[in-house]
Amino acid sequence: MITKPKNGNFIAFEGIDGSGKSTQIRILAEKLRAAGIRCYTTMEPTDSPIGSLIHQIMIGRVKTDPKALAALFAADRLDHLLNDVNGILQILQNGTTVLTDRYYFSSYAYHSVDMPMDWVIQSNEQSSILLRPTATIFIDTHPDTAMERIAKNRSHRELFEKKSRLVQVREKYFEAFQKLKDIENIITIDGNRTKQAVAEDIWTLIQEFLP
Ligand code: ADP
Ligand code: TYD
Numbered sequence: 001m002i003t004k005p006k007n008g009n010f011i012a013f014e015g016i017d018g019s020g021k022s023t024q025i026r027i028l029a030e031k032l033r034a035a036g037i038r039c040y041t042t043m044e045p046t047d048s049p050i051g052s053l054i055h056q057i058m059i060g061r062v063k064t065d066p067k068a069l070a071a072l073f074a075a076d077r078l079d080h081l082l083n084d085v086n087g088i089l090q091i092l093q094n095g096t097t098v099l100t101d102r103y104y105f106s107s108y109a110y111h112s113v114d115m116p117m118d119w120v121i122q123s124n125e126q127s128s129i130l131l132r133p134t135a136t137i138f139i140d141t142h143p144d145t146a147m148e149r150i151a152k153n154r155s156h157r158e159l160f161e162k163k164s165r166l167v168q169v170r171e172k173y174f175e176a177f178q179k180l181k182d183i184e185n186i187i188t189i190d191g192n193r194t195k196q197a198v199a200e201d202i203w204t205l206i207q208e209f210l211p
Contacts, residue, residue, distance in 0.1 A: 006095055007092045007093060007095065008091070008092045008094075008095050008096040008098060009097045009098070009135075009209045010092060010097075010133050010134050011097070011098070011134055011135050011136075011137060012100050012103035012104075012105065012136045012137070013099065013100065013136075013137050013139065014102065014105045014106060014136055014138045014139070014173065015138055015139035015140065015141060015173075015191060016143060016146050016166045016169050016170050016173075017146060017166065018141065018145075018146035018147065018148075018149040018166075019139045019140070019141035019146050020139050020141060020149075020191050020195065020198060021101050021102070021139055022043070022101050023195055024137075024195075024198055024202055025041050025099045025101055026041075027195065027199040027202075028199070028202055028203070029041050029099060031199075031203055032097060032206075035210075037097055037210065038094075038096045039096060039098070039099060040096050040097070041101070042080070042086075042088065042098065042101070043100060043101035044076060044077060044100065044101070044102040044103060044106065045058075045073065045076050045102075046076055046079065046080050048076060048079050048080070050072060050076040050079055051076045051079075053072060054069070054072050054073060054076060057069055057072070066111065066114045066115065067115060069111075070111040070115065070120060070123065071123060073106075073111070074107065074123045074124050074126075074127070077103070077107070077124065077127045078126060078127060078130075080100075081127060081131055082130070089130065089131060092131075103136070104127050104128060105136055105138075105173065105176055107123075107124055108120050108121055108124075108172065108173075108176035109169050109170075109173040109176055110169055110172070112172045112175070112176070113165070113168045113169060113172060117172070117175065117176060121176075121179075121180075133185070134185065134209055135185045135186075135187055135205075135209065136184060136185065136186045136187070137187050137189060137202060137205075138173060138177070138186060138187065138188045138189065139191035139198065140170075140188050140190060140191050141191035141192055142192055143163050143166040143170060144163070145191075145192055146166055147163050147166065187205055189201050189205075
């Protein structure tokens with residue numbers, strides 16, 4: 001009898017810029033692989049043509065309206081799920097666990113600073129129907145700490161990496177979590193600690209989803 005492989009888990013990491021998402025994804029992916037669990041890491045914006053256009057807008061090289069930018073992120077997300085080269089849905093189908101650095105909660109938080117959150121949620125409805133994360137891990141890092149980390153390690157600051165913006169975005173994340181708490185599995189982790197301490201917490205809670 002042919003048994004269909006179980007779909008892999010889809011874990012979305014969220015947080016303000018500099019919160020430590022990509023660091024934690026790297027550590028978790030290493031641990032999962034060491035435990036013999038197949039795992040694929042990815043991020044949004046993607047490196048697809050739509051994602052590349054978004055990057056150009058973020059660094060100010062291409063100008064557009066904030067609503068158009070929000071819609072581009074929604075389009076990039078659908079391509080991230082559906083494209084037939086490395087689309088997430090296809091990767092999950094062979095049982096691989098997928099870790100993504102940002103998913104639709106990033107849109108809810110970042111774009112609702114400038115426009116109604118319900119509009120942003122609606123414009124991402126197709127993605128939420130296609131794939132709701134097994135868990136969304138929010139790494140909650142204080143904007144001052146996040147800013148210090150960014151300043152230490154990056155040569156230029158992108159559009160969103162200003163402190164007041166990060167403060168607003170963090171609040172919007174909590175607003176979105178509150179709004180969707182009945183249908184989403186959201187876990188908040190204190191990101192103001194050492195990389196190892198944060199990683200240990202994530203490893204402990206991830207055990208719940210492992211095969
Ligand atoms: P994000 O992906 O959320 O923007 P990163 O993982 O790239 O954040 O982290 C931003 C910077 O802060 C990196 O240089 C990283 O090495 C550093 N960093 C990440 N987590 C911590 C931590 N817990 N303590 C100190 N520095 C950290
Ligand atoms: P990037 O430097 O790639 O990522 P990070 O700060 O996570 O290391 O920048 C991505 C930026 O795009 C970040 O400021 C958040 C923003 N963003 C949105 O505004 N909307 C979205 O839907 C997503 C996925 C990201």
